[in-house]
Amino acid sequence: MADQSAQIAVQPNDVFRTKAVTTGWNAYQTQADIAAGKVAYSFPGNAQVGRFVRDVQTAKGWYSLMELTMPVTVSTGVLSKVTLTHLWIQNVGLEKATLTMYTITKGSTNVNRRIGPGTEYAKINPPLQGGQTAGKSDGTVINGFVPLYTEEGRLQWVSKTYLTSAGQFEQSTVDSLANNLQTGTSFLDWPLLLKSIGFGILAVGLGWGIGYLVDHFPKKRRAL
Incomplete structure (x- = not known):
């Protein structure tokens, strides 16, 4: 019997990261894939994963279905790919991220917020103005953009140029490289x-x- 204590206690809008390891953490598309050992994607250590959806106890331990901060594109064949927005990852590989509130720097006007980390992603209206709250983040930076979670639970991306907080930005080479590779996008x-x-x-x-x-x-x- 798997350890019952491996369940995750979650509060609304909690964001999770992988624990710091050099080997990475395997993730799976379905519960059947967990049982079969069919890995869909491997997250590097100390990388933001996303928000908790639910967890389940399997023969291999507790696994959580995560809504990914950054969807991943994986190969399903020689010429076939699929983009995944949710993946299962073992609970022991996850930890809650420490979130800090970020605001738009004073004097800034009409700061775009987007659905992804780049100007190629659609805008979310209306734009933000100086002094407005942008949301909470653990300081992860991907392609110059910060993923921010609002009080309503919405995920939005804002350029770090226009953000300020009591925390610090985390420009992780591993995180950025992993997201570049998983999306197949060159930044x-x-x-x-x-x-x-x-x-x-x-x-x-x-x-x-x-x-x-x-x-x-x-x-x-x-x-x-």
Whole structure:
């Protein structure tokens, strides 16, 4: 019989993270997959998972169904993928995150809140203004955005540029890399990269032009 004490005591809007380990924590799509040992995804240690839905006692211990903060995309075949918003993970691998209230920095106006960590995700209206409460978070940062849970239980993402709190942001390389890989999304800032290349080409061209004038124009003047 599995240990009854492994059940999780949950309060409304609790957010959970994985415990810090180097090997990661396996997650499963269904209870049948738990029994079969069919892993759908592996979370790194010390990564935000999401909110508790319910837990169940299995022959392998207690497992919780989690509503993921960041959905994961997994392969189901050679050319087939599926995006999962919920996964089962063993209770012993989970711990409650310490949440801090974040607000919009004073002086900011019309700060967008989105359904995901990036400008490609849809906006949630209305936007937020300086001094307004944005929600609670453990400080996780993904692609420059912070996942925030409102008092109503809504998850929204706001750029960390416009947030302030008594806590600190946690820019976790492991978390960010894991979410980039699981979504198959590249967070490379292509517009900024192209602008940088353009400015570089312009600078080289100006430098060549000035050098040409310095080398040739005075000589022609002296020949007149």
